[in-house]
Amino acid sequence: MVQTNATTDRLTLRRPDDFHLHLRDGAMLQAVLPETARHFGRAIIMPNLVPPVVTAAQAAAYRDRILAALPEGMTFTPLMTLYLTEETDPEDVAAAHASGLATAVKLYPAGATTNSASGVRDFAKVRPVLEKMAEIGMPLCVHGEVTDADIDIFDREAVFIDKVLKPIRKKTPDLRVVMEHVTTQDAVDYVRDTHKNLAATITTHHLIINRNHILAGGIRPHYYCLPVAKREMHRVALVQAAISGDPRFFLGTDSAPHTDANKLLPCGCAGVFSATNTLSCLAEVFETAGKLRELEAFVSLNGARFYGLPPSGETIDLVRGAPVSYPDHIDTGDGPVTVFDPGFPLHWRVEA
Numbered sequence: 001m002v003q004t005n006a007t008t009d010r011l012t013l014r015r016p017d018d019f020h021l022h023l024r025d026g027a028m029l030q031a032v033l034p035e036t037a038r039h040f041g042r043a044i045i046m047p048n049l050v051p052p053v054v055t056a057a058q059a060a061a062y063r064d065r066i067l068a069a070l071p072e073g074m075t076f077t078p079l080m081t082l083y084l085t086e087e088t089d090p091e092d093v094a095a096a097h098a099s100g101l102a103t104a105v106k107l108y109p110a111g112a113t114t115n116s117a118s119g120v121r122d123f124a125k126v127r128p129v130l131e132k133m134a135e136i137g138m139p140l141c142v143h144g145e146v147t148d149a150d151i152d153i154f155d156r157e158a159v160f161i162d163k164v165l166k167p168i169r170k171k172t173p174d175l176r177v178v179m180e181h182v183t184t185q186d187a188v189d190y191v192r193d194t195h196k197n198l199a200a201t202i203t204t205h206h207l208i209i210n211r212n213h214i215l216a217g218g219i220r221p222h223y224y225c226l227p228v229a230k231r232e233m234h235r236v237a238l239v240q241a242a243i244s245g246d247p248r249f250f251l252g253t254d255s256a257p258h259t260d261a262n263k264l265l266p267c268g269c270a271g272v273f274s275a276t277n278t279l280s281c282l283a284e285v286f287e288t289a290g291k292l293r294e295l296e297a298f299v300s301l302n303g304a305r306f307y308g309l310p311p312s313g314e315t316i317d318l319v320r321g322a323p324v325s326y327p328d329h330i331d332t333g334d335g336p337v338t339v340f341d342p343g344f345p346l347h348w349r350v351e352a
């Protein structure tokens with residue numbers, strides 16, 4: 001379906017999907033939803049609200065609020081997730097999946113990130129849910145970081161793979177797992193070396209920044225997210241995975257809005273808001289790597305295939321020209337939210 005003309009200044013793609021997105025609620029939801037729905041057809045919606053979206057009933061109510069916030073004339077399908085707790089009822093999960101309400105379950109190790117306090121401490125306690133999910137083919141989206149204070153923050157993903165994910169997958173090999181927002185060569189290698197029931201999402205920002213962008217020459221809170229960006233060799237491994245066309249790697253932006261007031265604090269929130277300019281950023285990354293032809297697989301095909309969804313029947317056009325300017329922030333009823341700054345000019349815009 002990728003069509004490029006002779007000079008490759010126009011790219012027609014099936015309408016992309018975002019397989020990891022934070023939309024929040026209330027005024028924030030109202031402001032950020034159009035930023036995604038403008039370009040994306042569907043998104044996996046993260047359940048880490050306060051309180052979290054744990055039950056089928058909560059997911060149904062949240063889906064209604066999302067659809068109610070969608071501006072007139074826009075189409076968008078939220079794919080709901082349930083937040084896994086040690087009290088989650090396997091039957092509630094199974095019913096939510098069977099009815100089409102919930103697409104996946106999200107595992108946050110307790111304390112790993114924003115609003116993860118109700119997450120999992122003792123993995124033995126969620127075994128019945130995981131077994132039920134394996135039985136019905138419902139995917140588990142995993143925030144793959146250990147939370148132990150004595151594990152270096154830059155090592156938490158690699159340690160999670162060995163200490164948590166491998167044992168879970170050994171005990172429940174039929175469970176379909178998405179390692180979300182992978183940030184390391186270790187995770188890329190693990191996914192590549194595993195031939196069944198494992199895939200990974202990669203964010204836009206982790207394809208572009210490394211840890212120097214956060215810390216060298218002054219601290220840049222708007223680049224701080226979890227998992228935190230790692231050293232350059234890991235970023236390069238992520239780019240190689242994304243451009244490879246390997247169907248196990250696909251886009252999940254993890255676009256995670258926080259107001260500037262909450263980012264620019266002595267202890268600021270983790271999250272990068274990239275919904276607004278993600279496709280322009282990705283086109284630039286793929287073009288620089290000489291792999292524009294693989295962009296459609298990464299943003300529009302691989303994820304849908306893993307989730308058993310048909311690819312979109314709609315298309316979007318990306319057009320190359322003079323650098324596009326995006327706003328440096330969007331206004332929300334809660335205050336301004338800064339848009340991800342890739343640090344280089346963006347030549348591809350999405351044609352309306």
Ligand code: DOR
Nearest residue numbers: 113114225226256270271
């Ligand atoms: O940076 C992040 N922000 N990582 C997460 O896992 C959660 C997210 C958020 O909800 O803000």
Ligand code: ZN
Nearest residue numbers: 022046254256
């Ligand atoms: Zn996230």
